[in-house]
Amino acid sequence: MRVVTLHLTNYRSWKECGLAFHPQLSIVIGENGSGKTNILDALYLASYGRTLRGRDEDAIRWGERESSVRAIFRSEGGAERAVQVTLGPEGKSMFLGGRRLEGRTELVGLFPLVLSSSDDLDIVRGDPERRRNFLDAVASLLYRGYLDTLREYKRTLRQRNRILLEMALGRGGSMVSALAAWTERLVVLGEALLRKRLRSLEELGPQLSEYYRELVGGGRCAVRYLSRVDVDVDDLRAALEKALAVSAVEERERGMTLVGPHRDDLALEVDGTDLRKFGSRGQARAAALALRLAEAKLVASRGEPPILAVDDAFSDLDDRRAERLLAQTTGFQTILTSAEEARTRELLAARAAHGRVFRIRENQVMEEVLA
């Protein structure tokens, strides 16, 4: 998939901004606060039907009523399709071609985009929830219906937790007699999630290692599923039942379900060092990038290669790694941003890359073609 043009009107800091991207490499250069991330944010909106940061209505340019983003995408086969998303006082409306879409789900997946931002450091270093969310997003790309199962699991969990809470408080009455039924549903749904998460990791792991090695030039990066459930067995259902049985007394005391997919985590390691706690910033950044590249590869294995966007592409990377990042992005249409003009130009000169540079100056975008 490629994005051919992107047009922003009253979107965040931009009154008007039009970009015609290069089929391979586009680089947006501009000072801090010049609106680079806002451009990627708009691209994200056109692909996912919601803004990257904050609430949709916050993206309307201050003092304006309505904001719109238009994008033209081109598939591998050459078919072009136009997406328009409008944000206004009446909310959001989305159009594909001229047809108005019912909701986001109609849009998601049509124009695949994998976006890496500096927030991705939190996937490596932040709360387990960030890693679970990342894995859930990957699993939902690979498995149809995963999100439905996840949603039902979360709802079932809340329901079951209410019974446990009532029990912890010495109440519960007739609800308690239904605990076993809720537990059975939690196990069925939990097992389905576990299985798909583990399969996703099996595919993601090797890609992660490879991209990490190629970005860094060495080092073994590995990812492991962490759970109080024994996930090394074939019968995951029995394993989950057992883990629940082991925690049965404790969960009734604390009034919540203590084991299951909602409590699990990923261990990210480089040469055996746990990056969550001990990794350097550069290592964590490289791992975060490698995770996104691996995700892009998995998306490509299921259909169209996604568009790859990397915000603040070279920050936290030394020169060698920055050069290697430029080399790694081939195979995808790539859009990078950078606040470091001189350094970025040097990197581009060293790699003699084909592409297009968009230089932001005083709210204007100047376009330059690289040799």
Added chain:
Amino acid sequence: MRYASPAIERAIERLSRLPGVGRKTAQRLVFHLLRSPQDETEALVQALLELKRKVRYCSVCFNLSEEDPCQICADPQRDRSTICVVEQANDVVAVERTGQYRGLYHVLGGALSPLDGIGPEQLRVAELVRRLEGGTVREVIVATNPNAEGEATAVYLARLLKPLGVRLTRIARGIPVGSDLEYADEATLARALEGRTDL
């Protein structure tokens, strides 16, 4: 703002107690009624009064009905060996619309939902067990909604009723996950009934 007429205020206040009706909508309704002919309003009042006077729960299946037992329970043509368990009376209407089902019903009056304080005692579960004690019923089709609450209710019923020796089936998941039976189209629901599996 308040109206000079207490009658208007009273009508607005009453109407805005209805679910999904805010003060704004209530005002609109009141002014519509004021503009309508007298007999229109009287017919409406009559319809509402009859609703309360005539409609009751069937003491057998708990479907809404004007007779007790309801038309379905009283119909000698219906197959008494099968009971389809649904959450609400609306669901009976939905299943009947398919024209595919000839058995009886049992309306639970909801689904398990601890977050709303609903356990088995808040549903008509004991009444269902009592209906099975006669021995006439051979199959119970659990047609609760395909969402977290409906599925848990299905599992609860399966665990409870299995020992009674009836065949327990669950409608197939042809209906979009997380949706309501009530909104499934006839063909989909007919397929779901057709492709039911043992619980």
